[in-house]
Amino acid sequence: MLVVKKFGGTSVANKERIYNVANRCIEDYKKGNDVVVVLSAMGKYTDELIDKAKDINPNPPKREMDMLYTIGEQMSVALMAMAMNHLGVPAVSLNAFQVSMHTTSVYGNARLKRIDSERIRNELEQRKIVIVTGFQGVDKFDNYTTLGRGGSDTTAVALAAALNADSCEIFTDVDGVFTADPRKVPAAKKLDVISYDEMLELATLGAGVLHNRSVELAKKYGVHLVVRSSLNTAEGTIVKEVGSMEKMLVSGVAADKDTTRISLIGLKDEPGVAFRLFNHLARHNINVDMILQSVGRDSTKDITFTTTEDNAQEAVEIVERHFHEYEKIDVEKDVVKVSIVGAGMQSNPGVAAKMFECLYDEGINIKMISTSEIRVSVLIGEKYAEKAMNAIHEKFSLGDN
Numbered sequence: 001m002l003v004v005k006k007f008g009g010t011s012v013a014n015k016e017r018i019y020n021v022a023n024r025c026i027e028d029y030k031k032g033n034d035v036v037v038v039l040s041a042m043g044k045y046t047d048e049l050i051d052k053a054k055d056i057n058p059n060p061p062k063r064e065m066d067m068l069y070t071i072g073e074q075m076s077v078a079l080m081a082m083a084m085n086h087l088g089v090p091a092v093s094l095n096a097f098q099v100s101m102h103t104t105s106v107y108g109n110a111r112l113k114r115i116d117s118e119r120i121r122n123e124l125e126q127r128k129i130v131i132v133t134g135f136q137g138v139d140k141f142d143n144y145t146t147l148g149r150g151g152s153d154t155t156a157v158a159l160a161a162a163l164n165a166d167s168c169e170i171f172t173d174v175d176g177v178f179t180a181d182p183r184k185v186p187a188a189k190k191l192d193v194i195s196y197d198e199m200l201e202l203a204t205l206g207a208g209v210l211h212n213r214s215v216e217l218a219k220k221y222g223v224h225l226v227v228r229s230s231l232n233t234a235e236g237t238i239v240k241e242v243g244s245m246e247k248m249l250v251s252g253v254a255a256d257k258d259t260t261r262i263s264l265i266g267l268k269d270e271p272g273v274a275f276r277l278f279n280h281l282a283r284h285n286i287n288v289d290m291i292l293q294s295v296g297r298d299s300t301k302d303i304t305f306t307t308t309e310d311n312a313q314e315a316v317e318i319v320e321r322h323f324h325e326y327e328k329i330d331v332e333k334d335v336v337k338v339s340i341v342g343a344g345m346q347s348n349p350g351v352a353a354k355m356f357e358c359l360y361d362e363g364i365n366i367k368m369i370s371t372s373e374i375r376v377s378v379l380i381g382e383k384y385a386e387k388a389m390n391a392i393h394e395k396f397s398l399g400d401n
């Protein structure tokens, strides 16, 4: 068997944890398996690198940020290889350059295009444990890139697909995927199984337990994906294609605080306004999430949209510089997007109404709403995030079915 095992930052945060991971991997290796390990930077090292960078330059060039980020993962893999060697097992660490993980050139948010598997296969043939840096890649000009925060999960799944691995295990600091973030919702329950589609929505909507691209890739290539704890041997959560019989009405609730609301008030109520506005934003690579347009009144209308906090300031600058068709602009940062996800929603009316009733009972005002076939999202005041998540969790009795 060939297994890919990925360990996140907390799982390799210190010497003891590094040896814990080394031993777990060696156990697999001694069963005769080929073992490929993907690691994140130790503990909060990536955050520390950001602080260091911003201390030097509050607005660091994205290319140099990626250059800096790569040392975090590189430190982890080298130390892990040393630990395994100390335990008497041959191991080799490889960074994105040495493997050749080819990505697009979008610094900080690159996409994996192709992984050369030859070097890894050669090392495995020599019965070595191969330890690969997560999160990083190399573009066609040989610049380092990174895949976005939390991107090591995506490295692991992509490697599993490229190597045709029998499984991809994501080891983290919780026992698996829960009905909500267990640190925010004490009543959250671990799910034994979740569908790729639901997991993709949850990951995209703020459930940071998996990087959303990793789920997309797992679905695309049918990777057998498991999320489990690095600190115990409990069975984790299997992410897979789920049959319709097993579909839950609502399987989880997630919150995303990295969102800002921008409203343009007093636009002309005529064709082309939305096109011009969003075209300016698209040309500057600003990803817009929720969009709301009011009905026209007295030949004017308003358009509201949300974007990430990082993009918000740039979005406002672009609007002010290029789009002069509004009377007033209003920006609100203290908002959170709370979402429920469930494949069973498709065929069951009333799910959205139940969520809105729950928020009404809690006295929480809804600022924006958006839905898809398997999701309902609301934008509310950030201070209500945890109250809303807990109330919704209880209202839908999540984890009890």
Ligand code: ADP
Residues within 6 Å of the ligand: 007, 008, 009, 010, 011, 040, 150, 171, 172, 173, 174, 176, 177, 178, 179, 180, 181, 182, 183, 206, 207, 208, 209, 210, 252
């Ligand atoms: P790692 O460093 O191992 O990649 P992350 O911090 O990226 O770990 O992801 C694990 C964290 O994700 C958990 O500690 C938990 O707080 C958070 N999380 C958010 N939503 C969920 C969820 N639905 N199920 C499990 N964990 C969640």
Ligand code: ASP
Residues within 6 Å of the ligand: 008, 009, 040, 041, 046, 047, 072, 134, 135, 148, 149, 150, 151, 152, 153
């Ligand atoms: N170290 C990177 C981060 O903190 C990548 C990862 O952990 O997956 O975002």
Ligand code: MG
Residues within 6 Å of the ligand: 008, 150, 153, 208, 209, 210, 211
């Ligand atoms: Mg993570």
